[in-house]
Amino acid sequence: MTNNATMHEHDVIVVGGGGAGLRAAIAAEEEGADVAIVTKLHPVRSHTGAAEGGINAALRDGDDPKDHAYDTMKGSDYLGDAPAIETLCETSPEETIQLEHWGMPFSREEDGRVSQRPFGGLSFPRTTYAGAETGHHLLHTMYEQVVKRGVTVYDEFYVMDLAVTDHPDPDERECHGCIAYNIKSGDLVGFKADGVILATGGDGQAFDHTTNAVANTGDGLAMAYRAGVPVEDPEFVQFHPTTLPSTGVLISEGVRGEGGILYNSEGERFLFERGYANNDGELASRDVVARAELTEVSEGRGVNDEYVDLDMRHLGEERIVDRLENILHLAEDFEGVDGLEEPMPVKPGQHYHMGGIETDENGETCVSGLYAAGECACVSVHGSNRLGGNALPELIVFGARAGYDAAGRDLGEARIDTGPGARSETETDLDTPVSPGALDGAEPDAVADGGALATNAEAVVEDELRRQRERVETLLERDGINHAEIRSDLQDAMTEFVNVFREKEGLQQALEAIRDCRERYQNVAVADPSRTFNTDLLHTIETRNLIDVAETITLGALARDEFRGAHWRKEHQERKDDEWLKHTMISWNGGDPEVFYTDVILEGEEKTYEPKIRSY
Amino acid sequence: MSTGITKPEEEEETESQAVGAARAAGESAYGQARMDESEIDAANEASQRRARRAVEDADRTVELKVFRYDPEVPEKEEPRFDSFTVPFAKGMTVLDALMWARDHYDSSLTFRHSCRQAVCGSDALFVDGKQRLGCKTQVADLADEGIPGEVRIEPLPHAEVVKDLVVDMEHFYDQMESVEPYFQDEDTPDGLNEQRQSRENREKIKMSTRCIWCGACMSSCNIAAGNNEYLGPAAINKAYRFAMDEREGEDLTEHRLNIIEQEHGVWRCQTQFSCTEVCPKDIPLTEHIQALKREAVKKNLKFW
Ligand SMILES: Cc1cc2nc3c(=O)[nH]c(=O)nc-3n(C[C@H](O)[C@H](O)[C@H](O)COP(=O)(O)OP(=O)(O)OC[C@H]3O[C@@H](n4cnc5c(N)ncnc54)[C@H](O)[C@@H]3O)c2cc1C
Ligand code: SF4
Ligand code: FES
Numbered sequence: 001m002t003n004n005a006t007m008h009e010h011d012v013i014v015v016g017g018g019g020a021g022l023r024a025a026i027a028a029e030e031e032g033a034d035v036a037i038v039t040k041l042h043p044v045r046s047h048t049g050a051a052e053g054g055i056n057a058a059l060r061d062g063d064d065p066k067d068h069a070y071d072t073m074k075g076s077d078y079l080g081d082a083p084a085i086e087t088l089c090e091t092s093p094e095e096t097i098q099l100e101h102w103g104m105p106f107s108r109e110e111d112g113r114v115s116q117r118p119f120g121g122l123s124f125p126r127t128t129y130a131g132a133e134t135g136h137h138l139l140h141t142m143y144e145q146v147v148k149r150g151v152t153v154y155d156e157f158y159v160m161d162l163a164v165t166d167h168p169d170p171d172e173r174e175c176h177g178c179i180a181y182n183i184k185s186g187d188l189v190g191f192k193a194d195g196v197i198l199a200t201g202g203d204g205q206a207f208d209h210t211t212n213a214v215a216n217t218g219d220g221l222a223m224a225y226r227a228g229v230p231v232e233d234p235e236f237v238q239f240h241p242t243t244l245p246s247t248g249v250l251i252s253e254g255v256r257g258e259g260g261i262l263y264n265s266e267g268e269r270f271l272f273e274r275g276y277a278n279n280d281g282e283l284a285s286r287d288v289v290a291r292a293e294l295t296e297v298s299e300g301r302g303v304n305d306e307y308v309d310l311d312m313r314h315l316g317e318e319r320i321v322d323r324l325e326n327i328l329h330l331a332e333d334f335e336g337v338d339g340l341e342e343p344m345p346v347k348p349g350q351h352y353h354m355g356g357i358e359t360d361e362n363g364e365t366c367v368s369g370l371y372a373a374g375e376c377a378c379v380s381v382h383g384s385n386r387l388g389g390n391a392l393p394e395l396i397v398f399g400a401r402a403g404y405d406a407a408g409r410d411l412g413e414a415r416i417d418t419g420p421g422a423r424s425e426t427e428t429d430l431d432t433p434v435s436p437g438a439l440d441g442a443e444p445d446a447v448a449d450g451g452a453l454a455t456n457a458e459a460v461v462e463d464e465l466r467r468q469r470e471r472v473e474t475l476l477e478r479d480g481i482n483h484a485e486i487r488s489d490l491q492d493a494m495t496e497f498v499n500v501f502r503e504k505e506g507l508q509q510a511l512e513a514i515r516d517c518r519e520r521y522q523n524v525a526v527a528d529p530s531r532t533f534n535t536d537l538l539h540t541i542e543t544r545n546l547i548d549v550a551e552t553i554t555l556g557a558l559a560r561d562e563f564r565g566a567h568w569r570k571e572h573q574e575r576k577d578d579e580w581l582k583h584t585m586i587s588w589n590g591g592d593p594e595v596f597y598t599d600v601i602l603e604g605e606e607k608t609y610e611p612k613i614r615s616y
Numbered sequence: 617m618s619t620g621i622t623k624p625e626e627e628e629e630t631e632s633q634a635v636g637a638a639r640a641a642g643e644s645a646y647g648q649a650r651m652d653e654s655e656i657d658a659a660n661e662a663s664q665r666r667a668r669r670a671v672e673d674a675d676r677t678v679e680l681k682v683f684r685y686d687p688e689v690p691e692k693e694e695p696r697f698d699s700f701t702v703p704f705a706k707g708m709t710v711l712d713a714l715m716w717a718r719d720h721y722d723s724s725l726t727f728r729h730s731c732r733q734a735v736c737g738s739d740a741l742f743v744d745g746k747q748r749l750g751c752k753t754q755v756a757d758l759a760d761e762g763i764p765g766e767v768r769i770e771p772l773p774h775a776e777v778v779k780d781l782v783v784d785m786e787h788f789y790d791q792m793e794s795v796e797p798y799f800q801d802e803d804t805p806d807g808l809n810e811q812r813q814s815r816e817n818r819e820k821i822k823m824s825t826r827c828i829w830c831g832a833c834m835s836s837c838n839i840a841a842g843n844n845e846y847l848g849p850a851a852i853n854k855a856y857r858f859a860m861d862e863r864e865g866e867d868l869t870e871h872r873l874n875i876i877e878q879e880h881g882v883w884r885c886q887t888q889f890s891c892t893e894v895c896p897k898d899i900p901l902t903e904h905i906q907a908l909k910r911e912a913v914k915k916n917l918k919f920w
Contacts, residue, residue, distance in 0.1 A: 042829075045737060045738050045829075047730070049736055101805075105825045106818075136826070137825060144797055147798055247709070333752045485663060532688050533778055
């Protein structure tokens, strides 16, 4: 869509056109609002399209949303909030069937009903799927609805920052819109709106090896953070044990489920022979397998010092072609390896961020008018560990709720409290070797704690527009260094110190490395002088966002001295319910980050969830 | 100090006030870079040295010949080809090679890409004379044996070039959206009841639903190149996807056939199979177009 005006106005702006953003836009449209999607990628290019497995929904006789809720709470290691989990599980069936009614090509049973399959951590086979490309179909089906409804889409518009009032207390701030860069024309435009919904997806690019897309740079999370919204439970990052080394493409658990075996460079079936998982071997949980693989590599038994081998040759060509054909294609296309002839190289990769922008179960943040949904948000349903098949329902359930609420439908008062005002406790002795947050005398974008000084909506957006224009001019005009090395050093540090193995010293080293990246970032410039499709500029801004995201992950990881879900600490090998049944919150606090905590809500509609040992 | 984070002694915390003040005064707080000119030059030279060393140390390298064009930059106004030498590693795709060149030699090298796994459809390119996804093309597969000496990378033919390898997709999107590409049956069951669909019918539309909107097919099609109004293979395939879906009622099927039967619809296709050959998702496009022609004939017979 091309438009030369520098200011647009809509009732609701949705930032992002993935599963969460599309569902939010459809909901706002259903509610009668004038809604527009502003997205850096054309919607069908969003990373939701990469999801394979499926959507959890309690649809069938013998299944019950309550069981789904129980499984999710257990999977979260009791760090999910009951109101969010119960909303997810109760609403997922109707939202999933809604997709069917919109024509989504689900896989089918003999009787013509949609198929479901078993997934890890679920007490009932409730993962609804469409072949091995569920996310692709979900994304395209919803984009079709957006076209049908004539929702305005500003595609290839990069949102740079939010326009938020400058009240000292984030709980009192208001969001009036955002500023975007028209990628094709190079113009900066303001979007004024009563509601802004962030649906910008994951941030896997904070690590050097990830199943996430190149565009998953945590922009929304970084923008909300700098606008004063706390980042909730950022330390919880899911790593997948079997990804291809050169690209991070996911090799699904299916291979191990069918009998695929993991070997180290000495030809040992290390999960058994080295005692990592004497019972379950290759089928042990994701984090156990991932840690075992990295231990092998670090002790010198990795293949080419980098990965381990996943061998499925013994299953025989017939069975492989029959059940795992898509895996053969993935290995061939993305790694140049023939899975029938040789083992496939695999290593752990970042996969999913459980933490994110703090919201209540209506999708709203503590900043009035600012919402978040999808992977960038933390409502929190996944707690410390996401179950497979629970992210896609999150997109449609909470995407829709954010859309309805922003468009004015009354969803009832939320039970989850948000913002610094909801704190139960403040962290007072976090041992950081350098100060996190803004640098002394940093560029103002770095401390956009609430953006402009003006209070009238129009002026707030205009002020922010002016500031972003200056930011772009500066980056384009000054001399400086390229961002790419800074990004790659940041990614290396995160992968070295903040991955599946975490220990205090390493986390402190990571904070130092991040600080160093921040300092070097002060000198970045964009070498490409062009206004047309300047991806150099966009990537440079993304790198800034990644620095903020990486820092919140690391601060959270340093604060939480226990082992829960995906977060493993060397010095603290047990889950400490007495001390740690609470959410970590990192608040930008005007460039001087603060760590505080809020209570986990285990009281559900009908019962209170009692923490139990998470064993399968 | 409100923070709970213990700060090392030497840190001074004046930044928020300083910036706030600058902002209040309406001044620009965007300073110059903090390194001086010679430091910046040294840093940039060091980066270049590292890139050169990586190439020297590599066992094998591959030469990319990349199309460059930027209407706004004087040196790039005239289209040209640039060469980049990139270290080769097993498993390297054309997209990996392009990213390496951009990150190590020329940050202005511009191309779309995102998923790196053939699902987002961003990086359909003209590689060694054929439409391919950069991320799904192994560099090694471009040579009969070993690795190719040179790989030629151009933007998709028959589309307007915006810059370097980026083409304008607007026309492609317009064609896709002109076939009413959305499920329309409003007569859906109540509540949690799904519409039934047979496995055979799902199988029938399966391949057609795999399209990732990459535009490779359209770019390869001679007819589309000569006739801007021709719907093109991807849009017709999208229409097929709905026309063949038994969940939509018969009236709708007829309506859909009318759309693809129009002057610039299915009858323009001369079954050259170029689209089918380049489709990275292996969609039998020509077959689908032929199937719609047959359906259209059947429908017309019914009404004559
Ligand atoms: C390989 C893989 C397999 C998966 N499999 C499953 C599965 O089987 N089941 C499951 O439940 N989950 C799965 N997940 C997780 C799930 O797919 C994701 O969490 C989810 O799709 C994220 O959707 P989203 O809408 O939040 O973000 P995305 O789909 O990533 O969309 C983000 C959108 O935001 C836009 N955007 C970002 N930044 C900006 C900006 N600055 N300005 C403007 N626009 C911006 C982008 O253009 C994009 O449109 C999988 C994930 C991966 C990576
Ligand atoms: S039909 Fe194939 S080639 Fe054409 S746009 Fe779709 S995926 Fe690309
Ligand atoms: S990068 Fe997504 S299709 Fe190639």
